[in-house]
Amino acid sequence: xxxxxxxxxxxxxxxxxxxxxxxxxxxxxxxxxxxxxxxxxxxxxxxxxxxxxxxxxxxxxxxxxxxxxxxxxxxxxxxxxxxxxxxxxxxxxxxxxxxxxxxxxxxxxxxxxxxxxxxxxxxxxxxxxxxxxxxxxxxxxxxxxxx
Numbered sequence: 001x002x003x004x005x006x007x008x009x010x011x012x013x014x015x016x017x018x019x020x021x022x023x024x025x026x027x028x029x030x031x032x033x034x035x036x037x038x039x040x041x042x043x044x045x046x047x048x049x050x051x052x053x054x055x056x057x058x059x060x061x062x063x064x065x066x067x068x069x070x071x072x073x074x075x076x077x078x079x080x081x082x083x084x085x086x087x088x089x090x091x092x093x094x095x096x097x098x099x100x101x102x103x104x105x106x107x108x109x110x111x112x113x114x115x116x117x118x119x120x121x122x123x124x125x126x127x128x129x130x131x132x133x134x135x136x137x138x139x140x141x142x143x144x145x146x147x
Contacts, residue, residue, distance in 0.1 A: 001072040005031065008068045013054045013083065021067050021081075022046045028069050029077060032140045041118035042077070042138060048111040049081040049134040057085025057132060075140040082133040088126040 007028050011017045022043040029042060046067070053065045063085055070078045088094045094112065115122045119136045126132040 001076065003070050003072060005071045006069065008066065010064055010066050013058050013063045013065050013085075015051075015054055017065070018047055018050045018054060021050045021065070025067065025069050025079060029071070029140070032071065032075055032077070033143050034140045038138070038140055042079070042136075045115045045118045045122075045136050045138075046079060046081070048114050049079075049136065052111050052134070053081060053083040053085065053132070056088075057083040059086070075142055077136075077138050077140060079136040079138075080133055081136075082131065084131040087128040087130055088124070088132055089128050091124050091126055094124075 005028075007024075009021065009024055011020065025046045026039055026043050029039070034042070050065060050067070053063075057063060057065075063083060066080075066082045068080045068082075072078060112122065112124070115134070115136060119138045121135075121137045123135045124132065125135075
């Protein structure tokens with residue numbers, strides 16, 4: 001796959017930065033002329049992935065979250081959200097709907113399910129004590145004027 005354009009953001013794992021990350025990803029992807037629905041789905045998926053890093057990766061500490069957004073061939077989008085936090089001991093369990101490590105914060109445990117619903121694919125790599133990388137992939141439908 002050829003990379004047609006790319007951007008990377010690095011920000012602290014503060015809850016205020018979740019909105020910044022999803023807005024930045026959406027603004028970058030506007031060059032593909034996505035539909036309102038596609039843009040909303042991407043923003044929601046990014047929001048869920050970044051929130052996972054903010055809430056679960058670093059506990060009560062502040063760490064760094066990195067987001068890389070690439071535009072590939074055929075309007076394919078690849079978004080990676082990476083942290084260097086505590087990692088996920090059991091990725092399969094974490095991706096199950098309703099699973100949460102923060103029930104005291106009244107978390108629903110639906111983040112990965114939402115990501116999977118709004119993206120073509122979601123992959124998670126994690127190492128305990130090293131961090132987690134979530135990769136979201138989605139194809140933006142070409143507009144009639146692009147065909």
